[in-house]
Amino acid sequence: MDFALAAVLPQIFTGLVLGMLFVLLAIGLSLIFGLMTVVNFSHGALYMLGAYFTVFFLGYTRNFWVALLLAPLMVGAFGLLIERFLIRRLYGRSPDDPLLLTFGLSLVLIETAKIIWGKIGLTLDPPRALGGAVNLGFMAFPAYRIFVIAVTVAVLFGLWAFLTRTNVGLIIRAGSRDPLMVRALGIDLNRIWLLVFGIGCGLAGLAGALAGPMRGAYADMGVTMVIESFVVVVVGGMGSLLGAVVAGIMMGQVVGITTYFAPKLAEIMVFVVMAVVLLVRPSGIFGEAGLAE
């Protein structure tokens, strides 16, 4: 038993970091879907932009912390533009239309990234202070990865406080329940949608900015991540923020543990788990029936 725990504990810890990136991406997707019923397929490309913007700002400011702050804000601002000038024209039409639009947009962004930053990926290093490994007792673990966990937890708390403790958060939650009623109360939902889309995109940018020092920045980096993040959203329940968090951490663990026992199955296992969850709970773990139809 002791032996098994000693083997599994490091896997759980590494899986946790993978899970954190899934959570950040999935929560943005879920937030946007829950309020706007828009399936944002450009999320992976925005994750990629987050990593490239970090490299860019790091080059300008020579300060990792400033770059880590600016990159997600820039991606969020870019998200505002996407909503205002592209997605807004498609409200009231079939939900397939924004899906197709964002899918096309992701292709455009990936190719544009190749033109601007080249087909060869870029590497970036974590700051000196987080460069080494920390001895956790049961293993040596990279300090930067612990930092990723800490940032994600802090952002989740911030988001939770924003949604439950502020007036705007109240309107967002009301808007996802009954948009017609909220409009009837004289609230301009267009501005709320704009804000939510920006926040969702900013979270994708943050995930990319955090992933950069671990994985580097390259144009295709979001392609598999967006698919896995959709799996997380579906497993958690479309539109459920708690579901995105729980399923994101769970999927990180699935990858971590499967890699230990059967590395070849790690990629497939994510989809197997999704299939099993959907068989038992067709709307996902925390999903409400009917929302995704």
Add this chain to the structure above:
Amino acid sequence: MASMSRRKFLAATGVTAGAVATQGLFPAVLRAQGEPLRIGCPLPLTGPFAALAADMQRGAQLAQDELNAKGGVMGRKVEVLFRDDELKPAVGAQRTKELIENQKCQFIVGGLAAHVQMAINEQTKKSKVLFISTSQSDEISAKPDTSPITFHEALNPTITSRVMGTWIAQNLGKKWWIIYADYAWGKQNNAVLQDTLQKNGGTLLGATPYPLGSAEFSAHLPKIQAAKPDVLVSVTPGADNIAYLKQARSFGMDKTMKLAQPLLWISYLKEGGPELYADIYGSINWYWELQDTIPSAKKFVEASMKKFNMPPGDYGAYSYSGVLEVARGVELAKSTDSEAVANALRKSPVYDHFKGKEWWRACDNKAMQDMWIVKGRGPGKTKGDWGLMDIVAKVAADEKYDRTCAEKGHV
């Protein structure tokens, strides 16, 4: 007014049609005399191997320029056409087919990923076009995949991992863990490494496959850390190499075990930086600082410095040599017929384009060549932008490092 414009219209179309027709006629006549020698070059220009592919593109361009500066081959201009195989076998086959059928390429030189190169080879065999492969692979020069018009310029996993595996076992330690990309080249290296370790009396603690093109290795590392091997041998090609080394170092594994790999690539040492590659051991087919002792290397480096302002890399050298070998074969055979060129190359198999003497082994068209054991120079020890490696040892070309002709199915 209406009739005027119609007349004008008729006149205009007549002139245009005439121009199109004559344009179609005259250049055809002109073309017949100075028809260039076309060499197709499929490479994974996008994706995790992009840096190596770019190096190979530069190498082939240098060969093309060098040949044309000498007045071409048999008085014909040489044209190398590049296509992106996207690291996908089906795309590689399709691009090769287009190069041969639409672009009228008489020869194919290139390929980088082992599995894509096999698809290219299937296509060249079908079209009866000579193919000089610049990708590491064991099957390409073995039956049933090889053919009399398939040549292999690059090293292969058997040679690389036998040589490097022996060196690691004798110099770095005998308790290994191997991590390898789960595709043709990775699997072949893993098999040869395990075999070599066993022959050297070592112990394998474990071997982990990971999907090629992965940027995330963390989930594999704790298990390896716990096993405490002397050496972690990684078969992580392309951009994976940088992600892997970064993560292995961030887990502090560079402090508890030696890190080594069958192959090092200067393109990735440049990209990853000296800190990442400090004291990482590997083997290499060629390194530009060899120009100090090898005249053909000096010529090659100078041409590259002049055109690209950087020295060529290890894989650029393969494609440079491949294009020059096609030209040498055509001039020897005085023909562009693939079979005649292949026979001519087998008849005078010795050549030296960039690294000293190489030769084609008659049974399998495999290039036999020297190789070197190198390690990354740490920060502060590098020389200029590209002086990134120390040469640790030279391993002279010897057919014994490859499988025998009989083992490869040649009787």
